[in-house]
Amino acid sequence: MAVISYIEAVTQALDEEMSRDQNVFVMGEDVGKRGGVFQATKGLYEKYGENRVIDTPLAESAIAGVGIGAAMYGMRPVAEMQFSDFMLPAANQIISEAAKTRYRSNNEWTVPITIRAPFGGGVHGGLYHSQSMEAIFANVPGLKIVIPSTPYDVKGLLKASIRDNDPVIFFEHKRAYRLIKGEVPEDDYVLPLGKADIKREGRDVTVITYGLMVHDVLQAAEKLEKEGISVHLLDLRTVYPLDKDAIIEAARKTGKVLLMTEDNKEGSVISEVAAIIAENCLFDLDAPIRRLAAPDVPAMPYAHPLEQAFMVKPEQVEKEIRDLAEF
């Protein structure tokens, strides 16, 4: 199996789906000639032409809204938002339209669109090129929100998202793009949406997280293993709607739970995870739930020391797990 990067898995998934299904096309700012500002659509313009890899005007609400219309016609648009921070002009189209069309039309009209957006920080992007936007959409029935952590998951989940008959927001961690590599089968496979994945079996402490943080935890777990602390790691993969059963099972597994997100703490996706656990397995817990998240300040500043101060650090991860293990 080839070892490829997270972003290569994105490109591969797009390429495979485009060649598999004529209805799949890509649209967004600079996705064509330029191959995307991160190069996620690299080579697709050359391969599929300007009709299927469409450079759009600079207007996110139109990208989403036109994509929705095309999806209603029976196409499977994959719309790129250049940075997740810039999805907000499209919030109305995504929340009022894409998410609600099936419901409001009593199942007559459907919107099989995939909206891809790079998110996350640690890339010196400042306030508006580092944000986690998932919480804003994670209270909107009708949407699915996928956040993969590995190249393998990227490919399988992106392909599944494109084939899904409902709108999917697919957040890609921009720092993972080139940092994270992994084995990815060359052939066609899909992974189920809505299912969390156990990334590591363990006995002492359960960590539930998603995105790039999965790797922080894996690293910490290696280290802690040597101290005799065994970490169980659940990767949410779909952050809305959440995989309740998997969360409950993972929490019960060790009775000690650490929830992690790169997002601001209050009102984040892990708040809902905490609520699910508090509702369903309170008496299985041996320690209070812990959350490790970014501080409740707007986003990470540009200056390096400030960016660092904002981000969750590996030492913190280890410390939280250790504290829980010792609780």
Add this chain to the structure above:
Amino acid sequence: MAVISYIEAVTQALDEEMSRDQNVFVMGEDVGKRGGVFQATKGLYEKYGENRVIDTPLAESAIAGVGIGAAMYGMRPVAEMQFSDFMLPAANQIISEAAKTRYRSNNEWTVPITIRAPFGGGVHGGLYHSQSMEAIFANVPGLKIVIPSTPYDVKGLLKASIRDNDPVIFFEHKRAYRLIKGEVPEDDYVLPLGKADIKREGRDVTVITYGLMVHDVLQAAEKLEKEGISVHLLDLRTVYPLDKDAIIEAARKTGKVLLMTEDNKEGSVISEVAAIIAENCLFDLDAPIRRLAAPDVPAMPYAHPLEQAFMVKPEQVEKEIRDLAEF
């Protein structure tokens, strides 16, 4: 003390602040001549003229964005979004701009705007005139989100919001407008933002909620009192950032907690409340946390039986409290 309705308290607060401070002005769709589609700004156009009660074009992003600009100049705009459902075109201005201006300018520029919006259901408004939108904004540092439950709170909190030097989203429950009446002092007073309020002291079960549901709980509590069940009721009032101390104290008070919202359950404001409790007072709980909320379907449909099916019913409230009491 005069007994006035919830909406009269809105109008009174606006009127008082406008006469107190020349920098306060009102803007929005139909707020002028028409006095607002709900009549919240009734009489203000006649009293303050078209320069201070501004009928704007039909464009929410402009209403928010122009309001932000005016606020940066030193004014205190009170912008009305006709229905909270229609705030989404302004999501970018609210989240990227209003919320982050102080932070990004290192405290140089500030945005003392108040954005008022009627929310909530049970008014035969269908999918797009019934929604609770607070969760979408309740992960955005820099914003404050206020949701009052009584005319007294409306007046004190709206006046405080207008005087606050940061952006405040002020959600008014549209079914409460004429339904809820209460005593309101004629003179000037403000209530603190960011502080929850105990609406009822009790011993057996703690209910934490906000908005119109506060009244559902008060009614249930009366009834349950006769059965010997004593309900402690905390009204969040500010749903972002939450009053952590008050939440923890209220949860500890009885050790049994019911959280309620009219919003879809997953990813709602009460998820964060649950997380705070699970983090801070797990061992004080005698029962798992319960949440009573709307189902995770887009919003309440228009047809009466469907609207009813969506909404939390008084019997459910009683049952949940009773179950907890008996736990």
Add this chain to the structure above:
Amino acid sequence: MIRESSSTTQVKNRHRELGLSDQDVLNMYTQMLKARRVDERLWLLNRAGKIPFVVSCQGQEAAQVGAAFALNQKKDYVAPYYRDFGFVFAWGMTVKELMLNNFAKAEDPNSGGRQMPGHFGYRKLRMLSHSSPVTTQNPHAVGIALAAKLKGDDVVSFVTFGEGSSNQGDFHEAANFASVFKLPVIFLCENNHYAISVSLKRQLACAHVSDRATGYGMPGKTFDGNDPLAAYAAVKEAADRAHRGEGPTLLEADGYRLMPHTSDDNDLSYRTKKEVEDAKKRDGVLTFADYLRAIGILDEVTEEKLEEQIRKEIDEATDYAEHAPFATADTVFRYVYEDKD
């Protein structure tokens, strides 16, 4: 059957030169009248407490019906907005279906009673699902046109919206997108001079909504919204352009909203009775009937028959809709996502 109008009529025959037969224009008038009478009935039903809410089409039927007749009813995609009774009738929705919509019953083909009245959507008729936040349908219509173009389908995508709504960002972004890609879209703004209480001058500073076309490099045209033939001609020309691959057109029907914004509105708080009365003199339903009479297509007998037939249809539809069942409570959970079972 009606006789072809004689060439000795005093009034100039305006429809023949548009390629419309006498039967065509009588059909047009029938749809306009039907929309008007249904609307009037809805207000009665509302006042009788039978339906909680009315959104009204009165004053805009002419433009709506004229537009519908100019499109290909077998192939084109349409995204009508909440006032488009005339349009949806001419497009194939029945009075019964519209009544089911207004009574919010399970059988309503638009949303099964989930949405408020006037939120149209009918897959069978290639009519997109409409929501409440205004102007969101504009980019959808552009997306339909983009998809059709990508698939090589010769389809025109037609969308309507109010003049107040033309101030939303989505109008701008959609128009620009359509024009950059030369997509077969017809944007029809139904300018009724009010957005709830706010009059035209407070909404736009340009003379005509169609002036905005220049900024998108597309043709723009304003026509008399009370004249279905003007609407027909304008939409036909735009459709022809679209079919020729020349891209989108921005049209504006200059009309007037004769009734309050909705049954929740009190329009005399922001306009005078006199203004409304003056507008009624230009009412397209009346003036088009005058034209048909003058040209000899409509006489008292035909008119009475028409009214009678429409009345009967409305009576039956109302009766049916009133007694039809609501969707059951358990269905509230359905269709959030695809039912996989």
Add this chain to the structure above:
Amino acid sequence: MIRESSSTTQVKNRHRELGLSDQDVLNMYTQMLKARRVDERLWLLNRAGKIPFVVSCQGQEAAQVGAAFALNQKKDYVAPYYRDFGFVFAWGMTVKELMLNNFAKAEDPNSGGRQMPGHFGYRKLRMLSHSSPVTTQNPHAVGIALAAKLKGDDVVSFVTFGEGSSNQGDFHEAANFASVFKLPVIFLCENNHYAISVSLKRQLACAHVSDRATGYGMPGKTFDGNDPLAAYAAVKEAADRAHRGEGPTLLEADGYRLMPHTSDDNDLSYRTKKEVEDAKKRDGVLTFADYLRAIGILDEVTEEKLEEQIRKEIDEATDYAEHAPFATADTVFRYVYEDKD
């Protein structure tokens, strides 16, 4: 002091008729040159690994500086966008401050290093805080104008943005709002023919961004973005209109982006070297120098002195900024809300 240009010059004196003295135009040129040289230095610093990111003004200095000179620097409010080095220098920001901004140091008056470079904002100079999502500043500028009007202050509100950004809904909504209320706003679109990789024709279907003015009922004008005098004249006229209470104006500087979009971009993936070389021949910094030379205001000595002076200023500023402290980690928590203590 420089001598007033003699009337015997071959070239027509274009600045005198605009009311600009020789000293004025030399000042203009100085600001343009300063912006250019600072920009060049930033690319060097980036390549040397000293700063992680550059966003460039090259090719747009002429329009920026001409505009700044036409406004009232004591009273007007401005919302420049990320390429506006020429503008912010002419408006009073120092090279040191811009370097602090690029090194993201605590002393940066724009954001104390919190934002990426080029996200201007300077309260003291009535310069609004700029964010990354494009075009959000347009409604802010309108809000400033509305507030000033409500307070009776005679203030002009000036805002800039790119041609790609003119496709955002916020452009449309802001322009419409300003015109409906006849607010004193100047919208200046710096059309550099690219929005990252997407060229003008894929962004807009109209000939000029200024064509959009018609749709807002305001005057629109395109001028040569390489000519600071054209910019000056256009902005001055717009400012005069604004002061007279006649409302907003949409201006467009027709220019070109000489460098890649940012230091993260590879512009040769979407345009040719030749196209860039051709554009360089029209470069305003060169052509304006030619004018000044032709008219006798700029000679070799002055030029050398200027360059020397600017180089020194940049050296000192760079040195200062490079060694200035970052904001400390603990400050990351500050200023989310008002500090009440």
